[in-house]
Amino acid sequence: MTVTGKDLNVGIVHDWLPTLGGAEKVVQQLTDLYPNSEIYTLFNFLDEKDNNFIGSQKINVSPLNKLPFVEKYYRNLLLQCTRQIEQFDVSRHDVVISSSAALAKGVITSVDQPHI
Numbered sequence: 001m002t003v004t005g006k007d008l009n010v011g012i013v014h015d016w017l018p019t020l021g022g023a024e025k026v027v028q029q030l031t032d033l034y035p036n037s038e039i040y041t042l043f044n045f046l047d048e049k050d051n052n053f054i055g056s057q058k059i060n061v062s063p064l065n066k067l068p069f070v071e072k073y074y075r076n077l078l079l080q081c082t083r084q085i086e087q088f089d090v091s092r093h094d095v096v097i098s099s100s101a102a103l104a105k106g107v108i109t110s111v112d113q114p115h116i
Contacts, residue, residue, distance in 0.1 A: 008034060008094045009036065009095075010030075010034040010093060010094065010096075010097060011038050011039075011040060011095070011096045012027060012030050012038070012040070012097050012098075012099060013039075013041070013085070013088065013096060013097070013098040013099070014039060014040070014098070014100065014104055015041065015042060015081075015101065015103045016042050016045075017044045017045065017054070017059075018046075018074070019046070020046060020050045023099065024050075024054065027099050028053060028054050030097060030099060031054060031055040034097075035055070036057065038056065038059075039054070039056040039058070039059045040060045040104075040107065041059065041060070041061055042061065042064055042065070042081050042085060043061060043062070043065050043070065044059055044061045044065060060088065062081075062084040062085075062087070062088075064077060064080060064081065064084055078103075081103050082103060082106060085104060085107055086107065088107055088108075090108075090109060091109075091110055091113070094113075094114075095113070096113060096116070098115065098116070
């Protein structure tokens with residue numbers, strides 16, 4: 001039996017989605033490969049059009065995303081972000097892919113769960 005991207009339950013973990021730049025385009029390419037994937041990110045400041053471009057069915061954000069005016073200081077919350085990235089429950093995914101320059105690789109996966 002051959003497993004394709006459409007068959008896998010993939011969780012994509014990305015640090016944050018502040019604007020539609022190069023890193024976010026990488027996430028978009030991953031959602032093209034794995035159309036049923038779910039995104040986990042600490043912050044999502046994208047508008048509806050850009051969220052649609054990313055292409056994920058579901059984007060999960062951390063509670064930090066609800067802090068007042070957080071768009072202005074989210075990069076200063078490194079300690080809190082480190083703790084929050086570990087709180088995402090990605091256990092139901094067959095594979096976890098982290099697209100990260102900083103924090104997403106800290107997501108906690110199970111021993112038998114591939115983390116790329």
